[in-house]
Amino acid sequence: AYRMKQNDQNKNDKTGRIQKVRGMWTLIMEMLTSLKKEKEVVDSVLDVLEDCVGQCILDGTNVVFSVPWLLAHRVESDIHQLCTGNVYEAEKLNFLTVIQLVNEALRTLRDECCQSELKQQLQVIENRITVRNKVLQDLEAKRLKIEQQHCVLTSGSISRKQEDWEVKWKSFLHLCPFNLTLDQDPVSSVQFI
Numbered sequence: 413a414y415r416m417k418q419n420d421q422n423k424n425d426k427t428g429r430i431q432k433v434r435g436m437w438t439l440i441m442e443m444l445t446s447l448k449k450e451k452e453v454v455d456s457v458l459d460v461l462e463d464c465v466g467q468c469i470l471d472g473t474n475v476v477f478s479v480p481w482l483l484a485h486r487v488e489s490d491i492h493q494l495c496t497g498n499v500y501e502a503e504k505l506n507f508l509t510v511i512q513l514v515n516e517a518l519r520t521l522r523d524e525c526c527q528s529e530l531k532q533q534l535q536v537i538e539n540r541i542t543v544r545n546k547v548l549q550d551l552e553a554k555r556l557k558i559e560q561q562h563c564v565l566t567s568g569s570i571s572r573k574q575e576d577w578e579v580k581w582k583s584f585l586h587l588c589p590f591n592l593t594l595d596q597d598p599v600s601s602v603q604f605i
Contacts, residue, residue, distance in 0.1 A: 483517055490516075 479487075498506060 479513060483513065483520065486520060487513065487516055 498509065
């Protein structure tokens with residue numbers, strides 16, 4: 413009974429493995445079929461290239477390359493000397509130098525674009541500063557107005573309180589306290605021992 417169960421499990425395992433292999437094989441065949449179409453396209457391109465092999469040589473012998481004055485000036489005045497070599501060497505185009513020149517031209521374009529963006533940002537910032545300065549001036553004017561009103565109110569309040577105080581002293585002592593201090597003679601009040 414044990415051997416029969418083991419044989420059944422082995423058969424089930426083999427069947428499962430066979431199904432797995434068949435599934436993988438189906439996937440592989442589908443991929444090969446799709447790749448076959450792509451291979452045909454690549455082969456047709458390669459056939460065309462093989463027909464014109466003599467025409468596709470990149471040595472730069474028939475290329476006329478001119479560097480704009482502004483770019484040449486920028487490259488020549490560069491401290492780091494990013495572009496090395498001549499554009500033509502042995503009557504052939506030096507592609508490394510050409511690529512370096514193109515990179516420098518792209519950097520120049522980037523710098524010019526960034527400058528225009530910076531000018532726009534600067535204008536926005538200047539407008540904000542102008543608006544904020546106006547708000548600050550308005551707030552300063554309001555502060556001065558409030559201070560003046562407060563000073564008038566405070567000085568009026570102090571003089572009223574001083575008058576009230578003097579009235580109380582007069583009613584109590586029949587004299588103003590300031591007059592008491594002024595009426596005293598400081599020399600006569602000094603006592604000698």
